[in-house]
Amino acid sequence: MDRFYSIVLIVAIIVLIVILAYIGMQISSNAGQDTPYPPQHGHCPDYWESIERNNINVCQIPSANDEDPHPNLGSIYENGQVTLTTDSTPGYDEISNTIDFDDKKWYTGPCMKKKWANQFSIIWDGVSNYNDC
Structure with a gap:
């Protein structure tokens, strides 16, 4: 019976x-690829x-509401007024207070965003945490 356990142990090892060798080869074959992280992003800011x-x-x-402040306004407001312009923000529509981030003027995509x-x-x-620029 001891011989049986030895054989099973050797086969298992x-x-x-x-x-483990297969997993190591898979990891090393993908290590040379520079994949941008994160691979996708939301259409709008958080x-x-x-x-x-x-x-x-x-x-x-x-x-911009002082009673109920928004968690992600950054510095786009100054004294209650939007500081964005069509020059600083392609696709910005002042009338509707919206931004079209699919506008063709965002020519470099994630890097410009x-x-x-x-x-x-x-x-x-x-x-904002994109690493391939």
Whole structure:
């Protein structure tokens, strides 16, 4: 009976070594790829509402309310007024107080959005922490 346990133990160790070697090879083959992180991001900054306007999804800029402050306004308001312009924020619509982040002027995609989010201290998971710029 002792011989049986020895054989089972040896086979189990060999199988474990083969499995660990396979896992190690899979990890090392993917290590050379520079995959941007995070791989995807939300359409709007965190806590902003995505609405449809003229068949286009746009982001509604939250209002500045002293009684109930919004958690993700950053520095886009000064003295209760929006400081954004169409030059600093492509796709910005002053009348509806929305931003179209799919506007073609956001030509570099996540990198330009990251620069904008960091400039105005806006938290946008997947954009403000994007690492492939």
